[in-house]
Amino acid sequence: xxxxxxxxxxxxxxxxxxxxxxxxxxxxxxxxxxxxxxxxxxxxxxxxxxxxxxxxxxxxxxxxxxxxxxxxxxxxxxxxxxxxxxxxxxxxxxxxxxxxxxxxxxxxxxxxxxxxxxxxxxxxx
Amino acid sequence: xxxxxxxxxxxxxxxxxxxxxxxxxxxxxxxxxxxxxxxxxxxxxxxxxxxxxxxxxxxxxxxxxxxxxxxxxxxxxxxxxxxxxxxxxxxxxxxxxxxxxxxxxxxxxxxxxxxxxxxxxxxxx
DNA sequence: CAGAATCCCAGCAGATACTG
DNA sequence: CAGTATCTGCTGGGATTCTG
Numbered sequence: 001x002x003x004x005x006x007x008x009x010x011x012x013x014x015x016x017x018x019x020x021x022x023x024x025x026x027x028x029x030x031x032x033x034x035x036x037x038x039x040x041x042x043x044x045x046x047x048x049x050x051x052x053x054x055x056x057x058x059x060x061x062x063x064x065x066x067x068x069x070x071x072x073x074x075x076x077x078x079x080x081x082x083x084x085x086x087x088x089x090x091x092x093x094x095x096x097x098x099x100x101x102x103x104x105x106x107x108x109x110x111x112x113x114x115x116x117x118x119x120x121x122x123x124x125x
Numbered sequence: 126x127x128x129x130x131x132x133x134x135x136x137x138x139x140x141x142x143x144x145x146x147x148x149x150x151x152x153x154x155x156x157x158x159x160x161x162x163x164x165x166x167x168x169x170x171x172x173x174x175x176x177x178x179x180x181x182x183x184x185x186x187x188x189x190x191x192x193x194x195x196x197x198x199x200x201x202x203x204x205x206x207x208x209x210x211x212x213x214x215x216x217x218x219x220x221x222x223x224x225x226x227x228x229x230x231x232x233x234x235x236x237x238x239x240x241x242x243x244x245x246x247x248x249x250x
Numbered sequence: 251c252a253g254a255a256t257c258c259c260a261g262c263a264g265a266t267a268c269t270g
Numbered sequence: 271c272a273g274t275a276t277c278t279g280c281t282g283g284g285a286t287t288c289t290g
Contacts, residue, residue, distance in 0.1 A: 007233040009226055010155060012176030016233045023229070024149040026282080030135060042252055051137030053284055058253055068239025079251050080290080089235055096225045101134055103221055104148070108132040108141045110214055114193025151263085167272055178264060183273060204271050205270080 022067055023093065027052055027060045032086070033101050035070065036094035039085035069093060147192055148218065152177055152185045157211070158226050160195065161219035164210035194218060 007016035022028060027049065034040065034048045046057055061084060064070040069090035075081040086094055132141035147153055152174065159165065159173045171182055186209060189195040194215035200206040211219055 007230050009229055010159070010173060010175055015237055016229050017175075019229050019233050019236055020154065020226070021151070023225070024151075024154050026146070026149075029145065029149050034135070048135060050135055050142075054253070055255095055285090056283060059283090066240050066243040067236045068243070069236075074252095077251095080253085082252060089232060089239070092228060092232070093225075096221065096228055100148070100218075100221045100225070101145070103217060104134055104141050104144050105132050107214060107217070108144050111144055111192045111194075112140055114214070115191050118191040118193070179273070180265090180275095181263065184263090199272095202271095205273085207272060 019067070022063055023097075025060065025063075027056050028064060029097055029100075031057075031060055031064065032069070032090065032094050032097050035084060035086050035090070036098050039073075039083050042082055042084070045084065064090070144192070147188055148222075150185065150188075152181055153189060154222055154225075156182075156185055156189065157194070157215065157219050157222050160209060160211050160215070161223050164198075164208050167207055167209070170209065189215070 007019075008014060009016045009020045011017065023032075030049045030052070031045065034045055040048070042057070045061075046052060046054060049057070061070060061072070065072050068087055071085050071087050071090075073083045073085070075083075133139060134141045134145045136142065148157075155174045155177070156170065159170055165173070167182070170186075171177060171179060174182070186195060186197070190197055193212055196210050196212050196215075198208045198210070200208075
């Protein structure tokens with residue numbers, strides 16, 4: 001309501017830039033991508049995302065929950081059951097990231113080929 | 126052609142994961158986004174991307190060039206002129222990232238609101 | 251099972267200075 | 271203008287341990 005907030009990601013230290021940093025942080029992209037397949041429990045997420053530690057999983061989850069992208073649901077059972085799901089806002093984001101992830105899967109071979117060309121050109125002084 | 130290479134980003138240390146790391150690295154997303162607006166000179170990119178240092182700009186540019194996403198063109202003039210442009214592969218990527226950047230610009234306000242709710246709920250012990 | 255807390259290190263990234 | 275080189279610090283993130 002007050003003036004217009006600067007959400008342009010190209011401007012340093014503006015809110016939009018911080019959002020970009022959250023969303024493209026090392027694990028957030030994979031986490032959103034994993035949750036796009038459906039709500040999941042903590043340990044399932046850990047198994048799905050190769051290489052993530054429990055610390056980074058819970059830390060990233062907390063940031064995304066704070067941003068309103070992920071919802072956390074606790075069923076108070078004897079063995080605690082906690083489920084994470086995307087919020088509607090998170091689903092929108094997931095659509096974009098899933099597209100990106102799909103493109104990577106399809107293009108990685110081309111990129112590796114390009115790397116080979118680049119390295120070969122460099123080694124020829 | 127040989128077997129199937131593992132390009133699934135969810136698998137640790139596979140080629141696809143490395144590509145994801147490049148593409149979502151701190152500056153690469155903004156750099157691709159900036160180049161999506163058209164080929165640009167070095168100093169223009171630096172001015173466009175708030176907060177980037179020359180070191181990180183040239184470093185990120187080099188990684189993306191190696192991946193075959195960005196092309197570097199030198200006109201050997203007295204004042205050196207170097208232009209960077211997206212390759213066709215880079216254009217494909219830019220389409221995905223521009224969508225993401227647009228979503229962020231549109232959703233940042235919602236996210237800030239969510240952060241406020243989250244923090245308020247926490248402070249009430 | 252689902253985390254929080256602590257310790258600790260590698261490497262990302264910034265500042266500065268120099269070069270073609 | 272368009273970088274590279276070096277130095278250094280800061281912090282992202284891993285390993286481990288502990289709790290409800």
